[in-house]
Amino acid sequence: MEAQIQTLKKQLLAAERVAVMTGAGISAESGVPTFRGADGLWKNYRAVDLATPEAFDRNPRLVWEFYNWRRALISKLTFNAAHAALVKLETKVPSFTLITQNVDGLHNRAGSRNLLEIHGNLWQVRCLQCQEIILDESPDMGELPTCEQCGSLLRPNVVWFGESLDQATLNRAMQACRDCEIMLVIGTSAIVQPAASLALEAKQGGAVVAEINIEQTPHSYFMDYTFQGKAGEIVPRLVEDWK
DSSP states (O other): OHHHHHHHHHHHHHOSEEEEEEOHHHHHTTTOOOSSSTTOEETTEEHHHHSSHHHHHHOHHHHHHHHHHHHHHHHTOOOOHHHHHHHHHHHHOSEEEEEEOOOSOHHHHHTOOSEEETTEEEEEEEETTTOOEEEOOOSOOOSSOBOTTTOOBEEEEEOOTTOOOOHHHHHHHHHHHHHOSEEEEESOOSOSTTGGGHHHHHHHTTOEEEEEESSOOTTGGGOSEEEESOHHHHHHHHHTTOO
């Protein structure tokens, strides 16, 4: 693995255009529960059953209780060495785009700037009536938070299961992957679409694609590099000793 890390490190140093996609794995190392693992259970509800528009229509109080729990938990956590290493990489690459499936805001806290949060942001809320989007980092939004502008119910500004991604954000992500020379895919299962197709876009565009994950994924077979292990240990090695 060491030889491959050193080779990829040299390629990154010489690259003009780099894209990175991160998934739940990078945040799990900071203590953020994953939707799809054994920790995706809350009060005997599966997270995938609560994070839907239908669940919110049926019982907004329950869904907000779940999201307030997530807010309180994540507010106590911080970014890890992998998040910090990507900030360092961004400062060294002329054209850098970080695409994340995560909604926890840890990339923001670490200092990432050219960031596309394709599944939204847990710390933003959206009014169901006037569509106003508000940043609110309160650990607890209350039982049924309402919009200060019009008094209507607020919802988390995240993409729930069954909803479409923002098309403009997705287009920017796809273009960054098509244009990049190198793409890093970190801590993602390569299952959730359309995010899972972004690495293939990069590969088809001629990019060198590297996967960093604790286990093999359905995309491992076409990767130029596959590093099996923790992002917090591997990603910093790609940028260590950079001036």
